[in-house]
Amino acid sequence: MQLAQTGEALGASYRFGERVGSGAVGEVWTVTSADGQTLAAKVLRPEHADDPSLIERFVRERSVLLALKDSSIVTVRDMVVEGARLAIVMDYIAGGSLRDVVKGSGPLRPADAFDVAAEVFDALAFAHSRGVTHRDIKPDNVLLNRPWSERATGDVRVSDFGISDVVGEKLRQTTGLVGTPHYMPPELISSGRSGPPGDVYSTGVLLYELLAGRTPFAGAGPDFSVAYRHVSSRPPRIPVDDKVWEFLDLLLSKDPARRPTAADAAATLRRLAPRVADHAPLARVEAPEDFDDVERPATMVRGSFTDEDLSALASAPAVQEDVPLPDLGEAGSATMVRSLPRRDVRPRTVARVDEEEAPPFWRTRKALLLAGGAVLLIVAMIVGFMVLSPADKSAEAAGAGEQLSAQLQDPALPTGLTISRNASYSPSSGETRLTIAYSAQKAPLSGEFLEVIPGLSEGDSCPAATWEGATVSRNQGSITGVDVECGWKLSELKIPAGGRVEVTATVPVAPADQKALDTWLSGGSEATTAAMQEPAVMGTAYPVQRLLGVEVRTPSRVVTPSPLKITLVPVWAGGPDELNPLYISPASGKPSQMLAAVTGGEQGLRFSDGCGGALAVDSSGLTVTALQITPQCTVRASVGNFTELQSPSFGITSRENAGD
The missing domain is CATH 1.10.510.10 (Transferase(Phosphotransferase) domain 1)
Known part of the structure; x- marks a missing residue:
């Protein structure tokens, strides 16, 4: 069955031409753009498009693929999500x-x-x-x-x-x-x-x-x-x-x-x-x-x-x-x-020894030596059990009946987020209750947060957890881009400026002693921090925990009088992310979810003149206009907890001199 028809529309900008290829993933069609250009579109098969998480992965990959521009790579022009149809639009290569x-x-x-x-x-x-x-x-x-x-x-x-x-x-x-x-x-x-x-x-x-x-x-x-x-x-x-x-x-x-x-x-x-x-x-x-x-x-x-x-x-x-x-x-x-297909694996057959070729094992010298050693070992075990058992049992009982607790507070993050964790183990339930407190400084913080809850010992499987205080699901690295074991995604958290929000998780882990509980608590904190600071992570997930800074970008030269285009670029552990700006002024449409997460929205953002009156800032603090000619000027910005931001120097010229 074909995934499209000649002449059928693809999104709002393309129309299908001829099918030029087909494979396991999808079909390749020529498409004509609104300006008459011939391109190619790979339309994914419905069995792939039916995967709910695939659409999110599709959108997440979009910015990466659109930026992959090189003369030896087929340029991706667009990615279309239209109902159950997913298509990648790229240059048509005719050879x-x-x-x-x-x-x-x-x-x-x-x-x-x-x-x-x-x-x-x-x-x-x-x-x-x-x-x-x-x-x-x-x-x-x-x-x-x-x-x-x-x-x-x-x-x-x-x-x-x-x-x-x-x-x-x-x-x-x-x-x-x-x-x-x-x-x-x-x-x-x-x-x-x-x-x-x-x-x-x-x-x-x-x-x-x-x-x-x-x-x-x-x-x-x-x-x-x-x-x-x-x-x-x-x-x-x-x-x-x-x-x-x-x-x-x-x-x-x-x-x-x-x-x-x-x-x-x-x-x-x-x-x-x-x-x-x-x-x-x-x-x-x-x-x-x-x-x-x-x-x-x-x-x-x-x-x-x-x-x-x-x-x-x-x-x-x-x-x-x-x-x-x-x-x-x-x-x-x-x-x-x-x-991969599965097969039943049968145990190997062990060859039998012919009794005529070898005597019964119990008649050999090796068997007699092993038997004598076994008797001595049994005697030693009985003596050891009698001597050590009472003390061991007393110690075990003391450990199992002991209430344990541990606290840990992480350093404040650049966004103003502070995370403190309190773990308490109850021997009666055999479970550990983990309370995570998120605190904000100057700006309200919201959105999604990552928390890693590891197994008690290295090699243990990720424990289950019962959560209170947030909407929680397992972190899916294929969607968030954060590939970490035992990660949980906490959603719909809203922390007011100067305020605090608590989330609790009941985890079926039973630490043997105080040291084991301390190690478990610090292990989760360190794993969470490491995942958030991984330079290889791309995308905009978990901005409150991952954002390290904000760069203020402007054109190198602007003409007076005209609005100044200002782009706020997020900086992750891997560097500035020009493909996913935090904010662009003058703004059109709703602010980005990242801005809402780290500042509460436009109310947490303000621009100001950095060059002595050459710029005019409107009453909202969001639109800046170049007024006076000057060879060097800067614009300052405050973005939530990032309060001392400044652009590189730029020049302001007149329209008459703009072409010089």
């Missing part, structure tokens, strides 16, 4: 994909393969520097600005950045796989996680395919057999220069830490290019009958499989009656989005 080239031409000239792979690495280097990982590099997602016969350097465009993050989860353990088995890095298969080194590995697979005409682990068996070879097998050597093979083997290293960065890989390919400048394409390399195993393949910790399971899968025929393994289609180019 086709690298998959078309591989199908039509087979192995490429090494010089051409190097050139294309280097440009893919360029795109990845740019994206990785912006904190974005692709996770599904393959020929289908490498597009050409012109047909291959007309191609020139600089025509490569990498597409579908962010699709795996919208459909799957970024750098998180999963219960299934999102990707294409022929190109999956081993760490994604063994642990469910993949980052920038995984992109480098997948591009190494792509380069191998461009040179050899097939991927390194293509061969007999279903897609999971192919996937497991990434973990367990060595890539078969192909007839290329030794230095080229050494580099290719490094790209395909099982250890992510051994692989080069994308930028280094691009530089190395260009350095090696003269060695292959005159080389003809290789003859298509056929898959070997057997693959050489690595000495110690990575342990599979997917939960759905044991090593024994996957070894069986690796040698399985293409069809197995007891394990329904899906086929990904020709060339393994389809992105797989599905859970």
